[in-house]
Structure formats: C-alpha cells, structure tokens
Amino acid sequence: MKHHLQVFRAAVRMTIWDYLAQPMWPFWLTITPFAFALVAVFLYRDAPPKTFALYVVLGSGAMGMWASALGGCSFSMMQERRWGTIVYTFTTPASQLWIAAGRSLVHAVIGLMTLAEIALISVLFLGIQLTIASPVAFLLAVLLTILAFAVIGLFLNSFFMLTRSASDWQNALSRFLYVFCGVMYPISVLPDWLRPFSYVLAPTWSLKAIRLSVEPGALGNSDYLMNIGLTLLLTMVYLLLAWYLQGVTEHKLRISAELERI
Amino acid sequence: MIRQIKLLIRMSVTVFTAIYAWQRPASYLTIKFIVPFLQMSFFVYLAKFTLGPDKLAYVAIGNAVQLVAFNTLMGVAMTMAGEKWNGTLQTLLTTPANRLMIFASRALVHVLDGIAGAVIGLLYAGLFFGVSFAQTDFLALAVVLFISSLTLTGLGLIVASLSLFTRTVEPIMNTAYLLIFLLAGINFPVEQLPVWLRPLSYLIPLTYGVEAARQAIAGASLALLSSSLLIMLGLFLAEGTLGYYIFTYFERLSKRLGTLEMT
Numbered sequence: 001m002k003h004h005l006q007v008f009r010a011a012v013r014m015t016i017w018d019y020l021a022q023p024m025w026p027f028w029l030t031i032t033p034f035a036f037a038l039v040a041v042f043l044y045r046d047a048p049p050k051t052f053a054l055y056v057v058l059g060s061g062a063m064g065m066w067a068s069a070l071g072g073c074s075f076s077m078m079q080e081r082r083w084g085t086i087v088y089t090f091t092t093p094a095s096q097l098w099i100a101a102g103r104s105l106v107h108a109v110i111g112l113m114t115l116a117e118i119a120l121i122s123v124l125f126l127g128i129q130l131t132i133a134s135p136v137a138f139l140l141a142v143l144l145t146i147l148a149f150a151v152i153g154l155f156l157n158s159f160f161m162l163t164r165s166a167s168d169w170q171n172a173l174s175r176f177l178y179v180f181c182g183v184m185y186p187i188s189v190l191p192d193w194l195r196p197f198s199y200v201l202a203p204t205w206s207l208k209a210i211r212l213s214v215e216p217g218a219l220g221n222s223d224y225l226m227n228i229g230l231t232l233l234l235t236m237v238y239l240l241l242a243w244y245l246q247g248v249t250e251h252k253l254r255i256s257a258e259l260e261r262i
Numbered sequence: 263m264i265r266q267i268k269l270l271i272r273m274s275v276t277v278f279t280a281i282y283a284w285q286r287p288a289s290y291l292t293i294k295f296i297v298p299f300l301q302m303s304f305f306v307y308l309a310k311f312t313l314g315p316d317k318l319a320y321v322a323i324g325n326a327v328q329l330v331a332f333n334t335l336m337g338v339a340m341t342m343a344g345e346k347w348n349g350t351l352q353t354l355l356t357t358p359a360n361r362l363m364i365f366a367s368r369a370l371v372h373v374l375d376g377i378a379g380a381v382i383g384l385l386y387a388g389l390f391f392g393v394s395f396a397q398t399d400f401l402a403l404a405v406v407l408f409i410s411s412l413t414l415t416g417l418g419l420i421v422a423s424l425s426l427f428t429r430t431v432e433p434i435m436n437t438a439y440l441l442i443f444l445l446a447g448i449n450f451p452v453e454q455l456p457v458w459l460r461p462l463s464y465l466i467p468l469t470y471g472v473e474a475a476r477q478a479i480a481g482a483s484l485a486l487l488s489s490s491l492l493i494m495l496g497l498f499l500a501e502g503t504l505g506y507y508i509f510t511y512f513e514r515l516s517k518r519l520g521t522l523e524m525t
Contacts, residue, residue, distance in 0.1 A: 043312040
C-alpha cells in the first residue's frame with residue numbers, strides 16, 4: 001500500500017508540474033463548460049436568484065470539474081503518446097491505476113476553477129447572492145462530487161489507453177454527463193426513457209446533495225443523506241469496475257502491442 | 263477555368279483520403295452522430311426548463327444549424343495544424359503550388375462535411391425535438407446550409423493561418439467556435455446580448471445563416487432570404503481575403519524565423 005501511495009503522490013506531483021509548465025491548460029480544459037455556462041446565464045435571465053445560483057453557478061462548477069477530469073485524462077494520454085513516453089510509463093512496475101488516480105484527482109480539482117469564475121461573474125456583474133446554509137454539508141457534497149468525477153475519469157482511463165481518438169470520445173462523454181446528470185436543470189425535464197441513464201451516474205446524486213446543502217440543517221435531512229449514500233455507493237462500484245478494466249486493458253495491450261499507435 | 267475546377271476536385275479527393283483513410287468509422291460516427299445529439303439535447307432540455315416548451319424549436323434549429331460551424335470552422339482551422347503534426351507542412355509550403363488552391367482543396371471537404379452535420383442535426387430536431395418541416399422551403403434551406411458552411415471557411419482560414427505561427431491552434435480554434443456559439447443567436451436572439459457585443463455577432467456569417475434557416479423552415483422562399491445570403495457572401499469575401507493575407511504573412515514570417523515546424 002505504501003508503494004502505491006508513493007506512486008499516487010508522484011502522479012499528483014507530476015500532473016501539478018504539467019499544469020505549472022502549461023499555465024493556460026486549465027483555462028483551455030474548462031473553456032467549453034464556461035461558454036455553455038454563459039449561454040445558461042442568458043437562458044436563466046428571468047429566473048429567481050436562488051434558482052440561478054443552484055443551477056447556473058453550481059451547475060457550471062460541476063461541468064468544469066467534469067470537463068477537467070475527463071479532458072485532463074484524455075490529454076494526458078494523448079500527450080504521452082505523442083511524446084513517446086507512454087510505453088515507459090506502462091512498462092514500469094508501478095500500478096497504472098494509481099498513476100491514473102493521481103492524475104484524475106488533480107484534473108477534477110482544477111475544474112473547480114469554472115465554479116469560481118461563474119460565481120465571481122454572478123456576484124460581481126449580476127448581483128446574485130450565494131448563501132450556503134450548511135457549509136459542512138456543502139463541502140462534503142463537493143468533495144464527493146470531485147471524487148465521483150475523478151473515479152469516472154479513472155474508469156475511462158482504460159478506454160483512453162485503447163483508442164487513438166481519445167479527444168473525439170472525450171467530446172461525446174463530456175456532453176453525456178452534462179445531459180444526464182442534471183447539471184443545469186433537474187432530471188425531471190428529461191423524457192422518462194432517458195432517466196435511467198441519470199440514475200446510474202453518481203454525480204446526479206452528488207449534485208442533488210450539493211443543492212440540498214444550501215438549505216439549513218442539511219446534515220440531518222434524510223434526502224441529503226440518501227443522496228450522499230447513493231453517490232458513495234456508485235463511486236465504489238465505478239472504482240471496482242475501473243480496477244477490473246485496468247487489468248483487462250493492460251493484458252489486451254500487451255498482446256496487441258498497439259500502445260504507441262497514434 | 264475548367265482545368266482549375268478539375269484540379270480542385272482531384273486535390274480535394276486526395277486530401278479527403280489523406281484525412282479520413284486512417285480513421286476508424288466508430289470515431290468518425292461518434293463525432294458525426296453522437297456528439298451533436300448530446301449537445302442538442304443539453305440545450306433543448308435547458309431551454310425547456312428555463313423558457314418553456316414553446317422555445318424548443320428555436321433552440322433545436324439553432325443548435326442543428328450551428329453544426330456547420332462545429333464541422334467547417336474546426337475542420338478548416340485544423341488543416342495547417344494537421345500538416346504540422348504530420349510533419350508535412352514544410353514540404354507542402356516549400357512547393358510553388360498556388361496557396362489558394364491548397365487551401366480551397368482542404369476546405370471543400372469540410373464544407374460538405376459541415377452540410378452533412380447540419381442535415382443530421384435537423385433530422386434530430388424533427389425526430390426528437392418536435393420541429394415541424396411541413397411548411398419548409400427545402401430549396402431555400404439547402405442554399406442557406408451551403409452558404410452557411412461555405413462562409414465559415416473565411417473565419418476558418420484566419421484561424422488556420424495562426425497555426426503557422428503558434429505551437430498549438432486548438433485553444434484559438436475552440437475559443438473561436440465558442441464565441442460563435444455564444445454570439446450567433448443559436449440559443450437566444452442576438453438582441454438579448456449586451457449592446458457592446460452585438461457588432462461582433464453581426465460580423466459572424468452564421469448569425470444570418472441560423473436566422474435564415476429558421477425562416478426557411480417556417481416557409482420563407484429564397485427570394486425573401488436573399489439579403490441575408492448576400493450579407494453572408496460579403497462577409498465571406500472580406501474574411502477570406504483577410505485570412506489569405508494573414509496566411510501569406512505568417513508563412514513568410516515562419517520561413518524567415520525558421521518556426522514552421524515548431525510544435
């Protein structure tokens with residue numbers, strides 16, 4: 001375990017260095033959710049301030065985290081392919097899962113930048129007041145959302161190792177979560193036949209928890225606790241799937257020897 | 263003239279083969295069918311929640327037609343960056359070939375691809391988002407889509423030129439696309455933008471294209487849309503000329519500084 005944590009810490013450090021070396025990277029990773037959030041600002045122009053804060057401000061934060069977690073993972077993989085370092089990373093005795101976990105976590109945290117950007121625009125230019133009645137509940141829900149996005153990024157990492165068109169899939173997958181997790185609207189807006197997709201996505205529940213946490217007494221609210229529980233449960237399922245898929249992918253890549261294909 | 267057209271078609275076919283021959287169908291089909299459906303769904307459901315069901319058609323058509331930008335602008339903008347990545351840019355730009363022909367042959371593929379993208383988007387609009395085509399003037403709609411796609415190559419050329427001088431053009435390309443997405447009246451009318459932003463909207467050919475497509479779907483004839491189409495063609499000429507000069511300027515500059523292959 002100690003060895004794995006060292007690998008994890010090294011991956012976190014390397015990803016932070018990557019960001020420091022390319023300071024505009026977080027900006028480019030989150031520019032799409034930022035632009036989508038600006039469109040939402042116009043569409044929500046007549047909504048009550050509380051609805052605006054719950055859906056536009058918090059929703060843009062979730063979109064930013066997701067775009068960053070997903071985009072970061074796929075870009076990391078594409079970069080390693082282009083730089084020719086992917087084979088060296090792959091053939092080290094360190095676990096690929098822990099390397100990917102370190103990367104995913106940093107990328108997801110960096111995505112919080114969109115939340116800060118939209119919150120700032122909303123407070124400074126639109127006069128929206130952001131009041132969080134249960135800061136502990138809010139923080140817990142945000143941390144779980146980051147974890148959920150990071151674990152989904154980890155789960156998809158195996159897939160990005162197999163494809164040479166990671167950016168194409170990244171475009172599709174980013175929008176998949178925007179549609180189904182109810183980031184900018186409640187999932188009740190979706191047709192009935194589409195809702196099952198929402199139910200199996202952990203961020204659907206963590207975002208509900210975040211929205212409930214702005215009300216007083218959220219920690220004692222059974223709805224809030226149920227959403228937190230479902231987020232944790234689904235995140236654990238993704239983690240197990242990620243662990244299993246990583247093994248399958250590594251085995252497949254060693255046989256096909258297609259890792260360096262760009 | 264006929265010789266030039268034949269040459270253009272021959273070059274376009276070669277470029278098309280070079281661009282897509284290596285790509286797996288699954289990847290291309292994802293970009294062509296799945297991404298547009300998801301993006302349209304997101305904005306249509308967002309509009310359903312915020313503005314009510316009455317505005318669904320407005321948003322669905324806007325998002326369908328903007329797919330020409332997703333394909334044409336991005337495709338054209340990436341032409342030179344693609345050559346750079348593949349290590350063929352230096353070889354290409356040291357030939358005496360006509361630069362306009364080099365560019366046009368690469369753009370033609372994306373113009374057609376852009377129209378195909380918008381048609382797919384409009385099919386989704388009809389099948390899933392309740393847009394009715396009962397009154398549509400299909401000839402007018404086809405001309406609008408063609409001119410919308412063609413006119414975005416001017417902006418694409420400007421962005422593509424920058425890739426001769428920058429390490430990576432994707433950030434500039436993404437910003438250009440997202441600005442168009444925000445300003446071209448796709449999800450809400452241009453009149454709702456702050457006054458100081460509106461002049462920018464009117465410099466984007468797609469602003470007129472999206473509105474003309476909405477009118478064609480509602481039954482407007484080609485004659486009724488002619489003024490919008492002429493404005494789009496005027497903007498195309500202006501932006502295309504500007505793009506061409508920027509392209510030749512950066513080509514000279516990159517050759518002088520030896521940065522053509524900088525990645």
